[in-house]
Amino acid sequence: MIRYAVTHAELRQRINDIAPTWLDKARERTEAYRVAGNYVKPPSDIWSEIKRAYMDLQGYKCGFCERRLERSEFGNIEHDVEHFRPKGMVEQWPPASAPERANGLNFSLGAASPGLGYFLLPHEPDNYLISCKTCNTAFKSNGFPVEGARELNMESPRHTNERPLLVYPIGSFDDDPQKLIRFEGIVPVPAARSGRRRRRGQTLINFFGLAERDGLLIERSITIVNLHLALALASAGSTDPTRQIAQHMLQVLTSDRAAHANCARSFVALWEADQAGALAFSEAALGHLLSVA
Ligand SMILES: [Zn+2]
Structure with missing residues (x-):
């Protein structure tokens, strides 16, 4: 992994450049989750609308394993928009089917949260990155190990006392x-x-x-x-x-x-x-x- 340097304002400008109404829609949906106290799956997802902004920022690479992916119109198939902090639930990690993934990690990895995820972050630009399908589907899924308590109601990953064990590579706040x-x-x-x-x-x-x-x-x-x-x-x-x-x-x-x-x-x-x-x-x-x- 490496860091992809971008400021808070530049990232939002990149989003505005390709989807001028996206940030407004994101605010609206976040407000609805706040009122509901949970993430409620909407009829349509909107994160794919801004996928290209992250693909370009990351140089068409997976943010986790650094494999190079396709840049052309076929790139949309290879790249997944990944929610760094899971939006609807947090699964136990390591999964019961693969306990060996935690071999050598002799410290606390945090508890699962089956009914509630980081419900104010599904449309937070600082919670997205691009990853390959292997990293996203086979490894990441809804796992998110942390040290100490989870802060599921956080509003911004920039301002939190939570201590994640994974790292967010975009910008410089992690x-x-x-x-x-x-x-x-x-x-x-x-x-x-x-x-x-x-x-x-x-x-x-x-x-x-x-x-x-x-x-x-x-x-x-x-x-x-x-x-x-x-x-x-x-x-x-x-x-x-x-x-x-x-x-x-x-x-x-x-x-x-x-x-x-x-x-x-x-x-x-x-x-x-x-x-x-x-x-x-x-x-x-x-x-x-x-x-x-
Ligand atoms: Zn990957």
């Missing part, structure tokens, strides 16, 4: 995901040594299966081997035309819009500090690719 997760080669690890940030990093890795999903491991391996080649070639003689290509590839592979940017940035940082260590990770990534070729 932790920077790169302070929670870093990568050793293709393997995600908690970025912090102790404390709440470490617990969040551990939970995120477990929650989304980030260390196990084979598609992610293959894509990250390709990123790392490409980065290794680009880093080696970028320092070649200044007249070498290959050098320019390599330097541009370094930009492409580490930008916010690059798939697996957190993994790529961890590798570049290691290359700068410990080239032999980076080489070992590149060889391991290549070994992984050869093993599945």
Whole structure:
């Protein structure tokens, strides 16, 4: 995961640009949930109207696993609008069918709330992000582990004392995901040594299966081997035309819009500090690719 920088005003401007009446409709519906004291499923959803604003902001990537998704008109099929905090209920996590997902998490993960979700947030722009179908449907569903009590009646995720274990990557009011997760080669690890940030990093890795999903491991391996080649070639003689290509590839592979940017940035940082260590990770990534070729 990485952070997608945008201000409160810019995000709402992006929404206004593609759906000028959306924020008014959202306010109206939120008011109805407030009166009802719960989320009441309306006859039609409106969040898909603003999907493109989040797709563009996130560089057509899943906000959780950083897979690149389709940008064209077919992108609407691949991208899901995800409610970060579940709107209608909160399921127990880990699910009873997959208790192993909490392996190694020896801290409280919060209680389920079967009849009530975060009912004032179904139309809150700060509660949306785009995710792939695997992250959304197979892993996230209505789970939302927290430390301590839930604040189901919160009005804005910007102003809350709730302590979620997942992280919201849009804007800068939550932790920077790169302070929670870093990568050793293709393997995600908690970025912090102790404390709440470490617990969040551990939970995120477990929650989304980030260390196990084979598609992610293959894509990250390709990123790392490409980065290794680009880093080696970028320092070649200044007249070498290959050098320019390599330097541009370094930009492409580490930008916010690059798939697996957190993994790529961890590798570049290691290359700068410990080239032999980076080489070992590149060889391991290549070994992984050869093993599945
Ligand atoms: Zn994903």
